Amino acid sequence: MGILGGGAGGVNAAPAVRARALVSCALFPASAERIVRMTVKTRFAPSPTGYLHIGGARTALFSWLYARKHGGSFVLRVEDTDQERSTQESVNAILEGMTWLGLEYDEGPFYQTRRFDRYREVIQRLLDEGKAYKCYCSKERLDALREEQQKRKEKPRYDGKCRDLTEPPSPDAPYVVRFRNPLEGQVVVDDRVHGRVAFSNTELDDLIIARTDGSPTYNLTVVVDDMDMGISHVIRGDDHLNNTPRQVNILHALGVEAPVYAHVPMILGEDGKRLSKRHGAVSVMSYRDEGYLPEAVLNYLVRLGWSHGDQEIFSLDEMIQLFDIDDLNAKASALNVSKLNWLNQQYMKAMDPAHVARHLSWHMGQLGVDPAQGPALEDIVVAQRERSHTLVEMARNSLFFYRMPESYDDKAARKNLKADTRPALEALRAALAAAPEWQRERLHETVTGVAESLDLKLGKVAQPLRVALSGGPVSPPIDETLELLGRDRSLARIDAALQFIDQQGQAAG
């Protein structure tokens, strides 16, 4: 079960959806048809000002899973209205991260900068309908206002000076457009992870929806896009929870229903503090660089804030089938590298070695090794996966299969490559040179044979041999190591070790 299990997959999800829809029908017969037809559409809407953040990747994963589970679609939208900070490199980096994780989108990427005409149209409509107004207040006045309010220990907000203005102060005075937020009542958000959250309209002010240059702001573009794109479920970080009532008000002013919201908690660093660069791996691609399999990262992320009983390992199909927003935790969760390491190893052990080998190949390349010049990587994977947590670790520990170790591990050499062990190495060299068949079981017999003939325990001959072959105290079982390394390389390394022992002897004498 688990990792490799294709199994039942998403097919089983369909009846569940239907069952839920039927319940809704019973409660709201009038809207039954609409509910049944409503297709799930989720979105991931990063702003391209950096890399794909691990927290962003998790909300993207949740959105993606939810869409997949319900046979809906997943939209990628690039929120690049801040033209100062948005870059194409960043867009590429985000796309690269999504691709590496395998979170393919069904629609998009849509760029907000290409939809300015549409936003202008909506802003104009709001203006025409009196649901928005022009504000001529200068930045200076606004700054002063804010400062004063803070001094008075009040929540800084716009005072509505231009709200009821009928004439502009001067014919071509510059202005921003503000949304006319309701003065009374409250906005209730039925959040799928936080439950019912009520905000009083008196806490909200008239936010700017168009800047002096006419460009739209975030709260406006989000609302227009979610509306136009038919987003049914907005799954995003809970740092947006406070923006939600404003967005709901704009949506209502536009005459549409708000989508379902699910504000997922943010991810914390290992120290429980807000994730930042100093925590190391914050970008998704750094997880590739550090040797994690995308499947393991996905599994790790899905378990952060979500669970299904005691199950720890989920195949993609299982995730799709079992994931539900209602099972999301409301508490922020801290990253835990040791658990990721464990999971990654579980995946390396359970997945098809050929698949793991493809990833390992990239890491070998990073270390300057051409895997074609040595044992098949698939075999290396099988030999090393039990003693590696990451692909980087696996690659480093496997370097000796592809090139002569530059030096011996100090401690290991002192203990195992010395005059005392020379006879064992010599005997091994002779026996291995004469071995009729270079094959694991035979090699095992050869090594144990040498040990017996010298009346030594296996460890007494295996360990010096290990150091001779690998340069250090750790390697796969000695027979396996020999088999993978091959006869020529093995003999050459024993010779080198014998020579090393002699040199040490001379130096000492």
Add this chain to the structure above:
RNA sequence: GCUCCCAUCGUCUAGCGGUCCAGGACGCCGCCCUCUCACGGCGGAAACCGGGGUUCAAGUCCCCGUGGGAGCGCCA
């Protein structure tokens, strides 16, 4: 400062009023296995933030406190 959110082992979590002297996982400790390191197996230490209620019964519901976090931009 104001508003909103959050609170079970170190960490990720189970728990959806009685089955909890709180279960699982990672990590940690011990033992077993063993040619090294591991893997694996077995065992162990380790938590309901505090205080009030509600109830026959509270980790589970309510309130307050405390502690964390987020938002309050012509950023997104």
